[in-house]
Amino acid sequence: MPTEPHGRPHLSFRVNGEPVELALEPYKTLLEVLREDLGLTGTKHGCELGECGACAVLVDGSPALSCLVLGLECEGREVLTVEGLARRAELSPLQEAFADLGAAQCGYCTPGFLVMAQDLLDRNPHPTRDQIRRALDGNLCRCTGYLQVFEAVEEAVARGAAARCR
Amino acid sequence: MPVRDLRVIGRARRRVDARAKVTGQTLFADDLRLPRMLHGRILGSPHPHARILGVDASKALAHPGVHLVLTGADFPIPYGILPVSQDEHALAVDRVRFVGDPVALVVATDEATAGEALALLRVDYEPLPTIASPEEAIARPSPQIHDYADSGNLHKQVSFAFGDLEAGMREADEVFEDLFFYEGNTHLPIEQHAAVAALDPDGRLAIWASTQTPHYLHRAICKALGLAPARVRVVACPNGGGFGGKSEPHRHEIAAAGAALRLGRPVKLCLSRQEVFYAHRGRHPVLMRLRTGVRRDGSITALHLSTLVDGGAYGSYGVASTFYTGALQTVTYRIPRYRFDGTRAFTNKPPCGPKRGHGTPQPRFGQEVQLDIIAERLGLDPAELRLRIACEPDTLTANWLRVSTIGLKECIRQVVERSGWRARFRRLGEGRGVGLACSAYLCGAGLPIYWNGMPQSGVQLKLDRGGGVTAFSGATEIGQGSDDVLAGLVAEVLGLAPGDVRLVTGDTDLTPVDLGSYSSRVTLMMGNAAVQAAERARDLVASAVAEELGVPAARLVFAGGRVFDAQDPERGLSWPEAVVVAETRHGTLGTVGSYTPPRSAARYKGGGVGPSPTYSYSACVVQVEVDRETGWVDVVKVWIAHDVGRALNPVLVRGQVEGSVYMALGEALMEEMAYRRLPERLTGEAGPLVHKFPSMLEYKSPSTQDMPPVETILVEDPDPAGPFGAKEVGQGPLLPVMPALVNAIHDAVGVRIHEVPVTPAKVLAALAARAAGRPARYGPTEWPPVPEVEPLVVPPPWEGGDGRALNEEVRRKAAPRPVAGVTRP
Numbered sequence: 001m002p003t004e005p006h007g008r009p010h011l012s013f014r015v016n017g018e019p020v021e022l023a024l025e026p027y028k029t030l031l032e033v034l035r036e037d038l039g040l041t042g043t044k045h046g047c048e049l050g051e052c053g054a055c056a057v058l059v060d061g062s063p064a065l066s067c068l069v070l071g072l073e074c075e076g077r078e079v080l081t082v083e084g085l086a087r088r089a090e091l092s093p094l095q096e097a098f099a100d101l102g103a104a105q106c107g108y109c110t111p112g113f114l115v116m117a118q119d120l121l122d123r124n125p126h127p128t129r130d131q132i133r134r135a136l137d138g139n140l141c142r143c144t145g146y147l148q149v150f151e152a153v154e155e156a157v158a159r160g161a162a163a164r165c166r
Numbered sequence: 167m168p169v170r171d172l173r174v175i176g177r178a179r180r181r182v183d184a185r186a187k188v189t190g191q192t193l194f195a196d197d198l199r200l201p202r203m204l205h206g207r208i209l210g211s212p213h214p215h216a217r218i219l220g221v222d223a224s225k226a227l228a229h230p231g232v233h234l235v236l237t238g239a240d241f242p243i244p245y246g247i248l249p250v251s252q253d254e255h256a257l258a259v260d261r262v263r264f265v266g267d268p269v270a271l272v273v274a275t276d277e278a279t280a281g282e283a284l285a286l287l288r289v290d291y292e293p294l295p296t297i298a299s300p301e302e303a304i305a306r307p308s309p310q311i312h313d314y315a316d317s318g319n320l321h322k323q324v325s326f327a328f329g330d331l332e333a334g335m336r337e338a339d340e341v342f343e344d345l346f347f348y349e350g351n352t353h354l355p356i357e358q359h360a361a362v363a364a365l366d367p368d369g370r371l372a373i374w375a376s377t378q379t380p381h382y383l384h385r386a387i388c389k390a391l392g393l394a395p396a397r398v399r400v401v402a403c404p405n406g407g408g409f410g411g412k413s414e415p416h417r418h419e420i421a422a423a424g425a426a427l428r429l430g431r432p433v434k435l436c437l438s439r440q441e442v443f444y445a446h447r448g449r450h451p452v453l454m455r456l457r458t459g460v461r462r463d464g465s466i467t468a469l470h471l472s473t474l475v476d477g478g479a480y481g482s483y484g485v486a487s488t489f490y491t492g493a494l495q496t497v498t499y500r501i502p503r504y505r506f507d508g509t510r511a512f513t514n515k516p517p518c519g520p521k522r523g524h525g526t527p528q529p530r531f532g533q534e535v536q537l538d539i540i541a542e543r544l545g546l547d548p549a550e551l552r553l554r555i556a557c558e559p560d561t562l563t564a565n566w567l568r569v570s571t572i573g574l575k576e577c578i579r580q581v582v583e584r585s586g587w588r589a590r591f592r593r594l595g596e597g598r599g600v601g602l603a604c605s606a607y608l609c610g611a612g613l614p615i616y617w618n619g620m621p622q623s624g625v626q627l628k629l630d631r632g633g634g635v636t637a638f639s640g641a642t643e644i645g646q647g648s649d650d651v652l653a654g655l656v657a658e659v660l661g662l663a664p665g666d667v668r669l670v671t672g673d674t675d676l677t678p679v680d681l682g683s684y685s686s687r688v689t690l691m692m693g694n695a696a697v698q699a700a701e702r703a704r705d706l707v708a709s710a711v712a713e714e715l716g717v718p719a720a721r722l723v724f725a726g727g728r729v730f731d732a733q734d735p736e737r738g739l740s741w742p743e744a745v746v747v748a749e750t751r752h753g754t755l756g757t758v759g760s761y762t763p764p765r766s767a768a769r770y771k772g773g774g775v776g777p778s779p780t781y782s783y784s785a786c787v788v789q790v791e792v793d794r795e796t797g798w799v800d801v802v803k804v805w806i807a808h809d810v811g812r813a814l815n816p817v818l819v820r821g822q823v824e825g826s827v828y829m830a831l832g833e834a835l836m837e838e839m840a841y842r843r844l845p846e847r848l849t850g851e852a853g854p855l856v857h858k859f860p861s862m863l864e865y866k867s868p869s870t871q872d873m874p875p876v877e878t879i880l881v882e883d884p885d886p887a888g889p890f891g892a893k894e895v896g897q898g899p900l901l902p903v904m905p906a907l908v909n910a911i912h913d914a915v916g917v918r919i920h921e922v923p924v925t926p927a928k929v930l931a932a933l934a935a936r937a938a939g940r941p942a943r944y945g946p947t948e949w950p951p952v953p954e955v956e957p958l959v960v961p962p963p964w965e966g967g968d969g970r971a972l973n974e975e976v977r978r979k980a981a982p983r984p985v986a987g988v989t990r991p
Contacts, residue, residue, distance in 0.1 A: 025278075027278070035197075036199075039199075040190075041190070041193070041196075041197035042189070042190020042191070043190070044194075044356070044357070044406070045196060045358060045436070046356045046357070046358070046439070046862070047358075047439040047861070047862045048438070048439065049439065049861060049862070049863070051439075051861060051862035051863040052356055052862050054356050081190070082188075082189065082190035083189070083190055085189075086189060091185070091188065091189070095188040095189065096188075098184075098187075098188045099180050099181075099184035099185060099187070099188045100180050100184075100817075101817065102181070102817040102818060102820065102821040104184060104187040104188055105645035105646070105647070105818075105821055105825065106187075106355075106356075106357070106404070106405060106406050106407045106408075106644060106645025107183075107186070107187030107188075107192045107404070107406070107645065108194065108355075108356045108357045108406025108407060108645075109356045109406075110187050110188060110190075111190045114188065132870075133870045133871060134870075134871070136870045137869050137870045137871045138869075139870070140356060140862065140867060140869065141356070142353070142354055142355055142356055142407045142409065142825075142829065142867070143407055143645045143821070143825050144821055144824065144825050144828070145821075145824035145825045145826075145827055145828030145829075145873055145876065146828065146870045146873045147824050147873065147875070147876060148817075148820070148821055148824065149870075150870075
């Protein structure tokens with residue numbers, strides 16, 4: 001791994017489809033790199049121990065708790081955060097459904113839920129309620145009681161299917 | 167104005183702040199970064215009770231990257247949320263009272279450096295004896311945790327006698343006496359508390375914080391730091407969950423402000439998850455005794471409720487919490503004679519405070535489980551019993567609270583019908599059961615935290631030439647949807663879409679005071695202020711448009727972004743045109759609205775806790791399956807009916823109901839703030855009272871896998887006190903769930919659990935007791951020797967009282983006013 005002359009390691013990876021290069025403190029977690037070095041504050045701190053799911057992102061298409069991943073581990077990888085879900089100004093189907101159906105109350109856990117739900121739909125475009133429940137069981141939400149979250153995922157699936165039929 | 171259909175209110179729609187939340191653009195306090203910002207970490211006490219003999223910061227200060235170390239000596243002025251409990255300092259001055267009590271602050275270039283420096287601080291402590299429970303507080307009056315306690319380590323003792331209790335008991339056919347225990351639990355917001363303090367370009371202090379109550383934080387910072395209010399700005403960032411835990415000034419907020427003042431640089435202070443557990447201010451553990459006299463028809467003749475409240479180490483909202491454990495029984499059921507004794511003890515644990523339901527879920531749990539016992543003994547259906555004893559509309563209660571509209575009976579009827587209660591109760595077979603319970607809650611506390619006669623909510627509107635409308639309000643968005651309520655109400659009155667209304671909220675520099683997002687007050691109080699401001703703006707615009715069009719103002723309709731003649735809808739102006747006409751006629755356009763709750767009929771000391779402009783009601787049925795082998799309780803389904811007056815946005819109302827049910831199931835089944843002393847051989851008597859599991863992994867809260875289906879029924883009977891008839895929904899629906907669940911367990915396996923959380927071990931213990939021929943219950947069995955105090959004697963309305971106590975010296979500021987609508991229960 002390349003390092004700068006004064007010792008800070010250099011990291012080169014892709015975030016939300018764009019190349020990023022930076023020198024970073026080697027102890028920094030991916031969560032801290034995203035929030036502090038790149039200003040992508042959509043990904044949240046909830047515990048820094050991998051217990052709440054608020055910091056979930058996708059690394060090379062697989063879910064990861066960014067508080068448990070070192071920034072340095074992401075060399076050459078592709079990271080997707082909540083900021084990468086919308087296409088330009090257009091919200092993703094999941095974002096639209098979350099907004100419409102009350103799946104975001106305080107909104108603090110929402111980025112983690114959206115990322116995990118997106119991962120589910122990427123792997124399984126027509127999940128059952130039980131599959132949704134299982135896919136999101138590592139994400140804690142204290143506001144909603146989860147039911148409107150489940151419904152939003154189902155709504156996004158239904159709208160997607162309807163869009164494909166048109 | 168001509169009456170027209172509502173276009174916004176009552177329609178299910180996307181909340182106005184939804185886009186920000188699903189894109190991650192909502193800026194929470196921890197998301198803020200300012201140039202030259204430094205970072206702080208706080209050293210918490212390792213002792214539950216100790217004198218601080220000295221702090222040596224020299225090594226920490228010498229650590230590279232450290233800019234500042236502060237200790238209690240830097241914060242000599244005490245503060246606290248209640249005027250009667252000014253017992254906190256940002257950092258402990260000479261004594262620590264719980265493990266985690268903040269002792270010192272290190273500010274450094276980054277959090278990691280600050281953390282390294284914490285380890286270099288040397289603090290000398292002299293450990294003191296500790297108190298782990300109210301029972302120990304009774305037994306051990308010294309050393310006192312606080313010297314301002316009523317006596318020894320009993321922080322506050324209150325007692326009220328509303329009517330002749332024993333006469334009521336003599337009228338009863340049977341008297342029931344039961345003990346219950348409600349374990350403490352915590353809010354567990356996913357957002358950890360955070361604050362950023364800085365000096366603005368003019369040298370004034372500004373702080374952005376995860377607070378539910380910017381106005382109260384503003385007052386506390388000014389007091390604790392000796393600053394003039396005009397020199398301090400508090401901005402409440404959207405909260406990543408509050409639930410009551412961010413509704414009082416927190417140590418880190420005052421500490422960050424003090425550090426920024428000294429350094430002249432921005433300072434960010436974020437709590438770790440463990441620190442959030444120790445900051446706490448959550449549900450008080452409460453031991454309860456209910457003695458209830460009942461006639462054969464189920465009517466209550468008298469109730470004596472005693473509560474013993476574990477307050478933790480500081481006052482917090484605790485005096486109010488203690489009053490609240492006794493306040494709302496009477497607004498639910500007719501109780502002609504009522505005695506309430508409440509005692510709050512200081513203990514060496516993190517301070518308890520307000521959590522969703524504030525002091526009322528605990529006695530509600532006891533009362534609703536006892537009603538189930540009463541119904542069983544009297545051979546009455548639990549729903550029928552409650553229908554018989556529910557309060558009537560437009561009545562004053564024994565403790566002088568006014569019940570105006572009450573949808574309780576309708577809630578019971580609907581939840582019974584929708585759940586198929588009659589086909590399920592006692593008919594589901596072994597191991598399966600249903601239970602029912604009810605509740606009531608405030609729609610805003612009738613009195614502010616500090617005495618004043620000013621409005622509790624203010625809203626300002628600005629109309630600009632382009633048709634833009636901006637609403638300014640001190641209310642704080644904590645997820646509950648206050649932004650959406652504000653925009654929705656203004657939009658409805660002005661005939662606009664909610665998204666047309668720009669919002670500026672929770673900023674003491676820019677917005678009129680709103681007391682904050684607590685006590686379920688925002689929808690009703692801020693809502694009424696918003697409606698008033700919007701109606702004044704509408705009238706200004708209407709008068710100008712009327713002149714322009716030659717149409718009487720009374721005929722103008724505001725709808726669909728237009729102002730037009732009701733008799734000739736084609737004749738009208740677009741909203742931007744109407745605003746231009748109005749500004750031409752009136753000059754710059756702005757209006758204000760404000761809300762002050764009606765004066766309470768209760769005029770006895772302590773009568774300030776409980777009054778509310780109106781009350782919401784809920785009824786709940788829970789179905790469970792109980793595994794006799796493991797004691798595991800599986801919640802099959804929850805049906806809940808809530809009297810919301812009118813649902814302003816049904817999507818959000820349903821979310822509040824379901825979120826309440828969720829949080830209630832956590833409290834009922836798994837959540838507990840449990841502490842332990844380390845073994846004496848390791849530590850001596852003063853061994854740490856440490857939290858057993860200050861992490862989100864081990865402090866169990868329900869996950870997606872634990873959440874049952876919920877059928878939500880909204881009972882809408884618009885209340886004249888609420889904006890468009892709305893009542894609260896954020897807290898009330900939590901209350902009936904715990905007792906309904908415990909009643910369902912009894913229906914399933916015939917045992918009663920008089921204690922939450924209902925863990926499998928408790929169910930098994932009750933089943934074992936039953937099998938051994940002992941009482942089929944689990945829960946407390948002894949009421950400790952709580953010292954008696956002389957009650958305030960307050961005759962109920964039907965005994966000729968005037969809302970005052972007989973044995974209290976009262977300066978009569980005004981002649982007694984006649985009280986309307988008094989009927990004897």
